[in-house]
């Protein structure tokens with residue numbers, strides 16, 4: 001059993017009874033963001049690989065009979081699968097718009113005609129500003145990536161994109177959001193919280209559920225899991241967030257996954 005006094009069982013800051021509760025639960029559900037959670041940031045997003053050992057730990061967790069695992073990312077699904085490998089678990093991309101179920105079947109939620117028109121206009125505006133090389137087009141959004149730029153230039157581009165896209169967004173059922181490393185204009189009506197709610201609904205009652213993420217878009221997930229499980233933010237415990245627990249870094253997430261993978265499956269009580 002994973003004992004919180006053991007050195008390799010990381011403390012979940014502000015949730016002192018985390019491991020005790022996990023160990024008392026017969027069924028467990030764990031949903032994880034990708035960037036900044038499983039993978040440290042990299043100036044080239046396609047070089048942001050998971051920390052060593054994490055793919056093996058996810059594989060191990062996916063094979064546990066007591067644990068259901070899901071990955072929920074803002075990236076296009078294709079990129080998550082390329083970087084993480086194709087696990088037999090639910091993998092969600094584009095903030096909930098693309099879903100690969102554990103059996104491999106795929107679903108995608110397309111933007112409405114109005115949203116499509118808005119995204120086209122947003123793209124046009126960004127290209128006019130000369131941002132083309134920093135843009136990423138996804139199924140329901142356009143992201144401006146500024147990580148490779150100097151802080152001064154990054155802030156300048158983000159401010160321009162945020163102002164231009166925000167003015168446009170309200171007319172086309174879009175919303176403009178900052179994230180760690182840029183700004184994104186995306187379709188409303190679908191976010192990490194919606195998809196997390198659907199996944200939580202599929203779990204048997206009494207399941208011990210956890211969502212871990214690091215960024216602004218994960219706040220939808222933290223709000224959704226309130227009252228149904230535990231939201232854990234990757235970052236300092238002083239960060240304003242709807243999460244209740246904290247792990248300091250991707251390294252701590254790795255240690256957390258290792259501890260979960262080593263925990264004893266809770267025996268199913270037999271009647272009588």
Ligand SMILES: [Mg+2]
Pocket residue numbers: 033034035036037213214215
């Ligand atoms: Mg993230």
